[in-house]
Amino acid sequence: MTVRRDLDRTVARLLTGGTYLSVGLMAVGVVLMAITGVSPLAGAPAFDPRQIPADIVALRPTGFLWLGLLVILATPIGRVIVSLIGYLASGERRMALISVAILVVIGVGVILGVAAER
Amino acid sequence: MILGGFAAGLFGSLLGLGGGVLLVPLLTLAFGLSLREAVGVSLVAVIVTSSASAAVYLERHVANLRLGMTLELFSASGALLGGLIAFALSDQALAGLFTVLLLYTALTMARRREEPAAPSPSGVEADGIMDPVPGDLGEAIVTPEVPTGTDVTPDRGIAADLTGGPGAGAAPYAVRNLGLGVVGSLFAGVMSALLGIGAGIVKVPLMNLAMGVPLRVATATSNLMIGITAAASAIIYLIRGGIDPYVAGPTAVGVFVGAALGSRTVHRIDVRILRWLFVAVLLFTAWQMAGRALR
Numbered sequence: 001m002t003v004r005r006d007l008d009r010t011v012a013r014l015l016t017g018g019t020y021l022s023v024g025l026m027a028v029g030v031v032l033m034a035i036t037g038v039s040p041l042a043g044a045p046a047f048d049p050r051q052i053p054a055d056i057v058a059l060r061p062t063g064f065l066w067l068g069l070l071v072i073l074a075t076p077i078g079r080v081i082v083s084l085i086g087y088l089a090s091g092e093r094r095m096a097l098i099s100v101a102i103l104v105v106i107g108v109g110v111i112l113g114v115a116a117e118r
Numbered sequence: 119m120i121l122g123g124f125a126a127g128l129f130g131s132l133l134g135l136g137g138g139v140l141l142v143p144l145l146t147l148a149f150g151l152s153l154r155e156a157v158g159v160s161l162v163a164v165i166v167t168s169s170a171s172a173a174v175y176l177e178r179h180v181a182n183l184r185l186g187m188t189l190e191l192f193s194a195s196g197a198l199l200g201g202l203i204a205f206a207l208s209d210q211a212l213a214g215l216f217t218v219l220l221l222y223t224a225l226t227m228a229r230r231r232e233e234p235a236a237p238s239p240s241g242v243e244a245d246g247i248m249d250p251v252p253g254d255l256g257e258a259i260v261t262p263e264v265p266t267g268t269d270v271t272p273d274r275g276i277a278a279d280l281t282g283g284p285g286a287g288a289a290p291y292a293v294r295n296l297g298l299g300v301v302g303s304l305f306a307g308v309m310s311a312l313l314g315i316g317a318g319i320v321k322v323p324l325m326n327l328a329m330g331v332p333l334r335v336a337t338a339t340s341n342l343m344i345g346i347t348a349a350a351s352a353i354i355y356l357i358r359g360g361i362d363p364y365v366a367g368p369t370a371v372g373v374f375v376g377a378a379l380g381s382r383t384v385h386r387i388d389v390r391i392l393r394w395l396f397v398a399v400l401l402f403t404a405w406q407m408a409g410r411a412l413r
Binding site for chain 2: 005007008009011012013015016018019022023026027029030033038039040041042043044046047061062064065066068069072073075076077079080083095098099101102105106108109110112113114116117
């Protein structure tokens, strides 16, 4: 029971941290939108992860907004990875397998999404 | 757009609705986005609120992480399927589906019991339809209910692993009808991806009524499942250009702040009048959405 509660607590902290980081990044992006006069309906440039660092350095809103979006999408995935580590550490093979299967589903989604876009 | 997200988060929190059922009509009917664009943005907002609230549920040991992860394998698979189908469906077809969701939500809200929430360990909620209770971010919405008893015989095998122990959420309980839970989760995942909702409206009754999970635990576990379910389809939306950060950013920030405020003010407001007003709004929105479907 203690192991379960420890895992619950670790996952909870990850979710809280990921959410606040993501919302913080998006809030910076929104403030930069307001400062630079970008309308929410202006239509953003297409998603290009390689462009994010340069956009952030240049204080362009898209850099912070895309990074915030990536962080919030990664937060639940990170939760599954942390759970997987916890289950492996406690020898819960069945739950570890389920965690891996969830990550496989996410991976298949990425592959299918990229394939469909080409 | 920030104000729109704020309003969706605030009223969603006060009324115990997920953000999606409010956000998607707002973004389509008020801001002129296509259904698919609105669904992509809504999925992001849903992950924000559900992650924040699921964290509180886990910290209080109300959510059943094992049950949630077992079911979310199937809800994520459904979301993957739904995310692919969504790009094949027309705007009219999605509007038609959303009209049905709005009518069902209005009906569920109208039939909701008017009992005041009894003092109970407060929970959090970013999804589903239940009665609001004050508390932390997104906190609302847990109807006090006697937990399903311990006399329920669990399925053998994996279901025995998912049995919940005593904690802040409920007395010990046993999980049953796991097969039904799997099928229901798959369906909930497809609906989530197609309509940009958390689909607690499907998962909570499924876990509570069919699987013998206490309502508080079902609500908490449903919230936990939303994150990975919505992420599975949101990734497809992101890669295929279905999420506009200029829309998603302000909306997500607004929803986050609105849900936080709603959870802190819900105990000071008589939501019964608000609820009936909202039933009327939902019906009007359903009418507008039906018009879009029949265009």
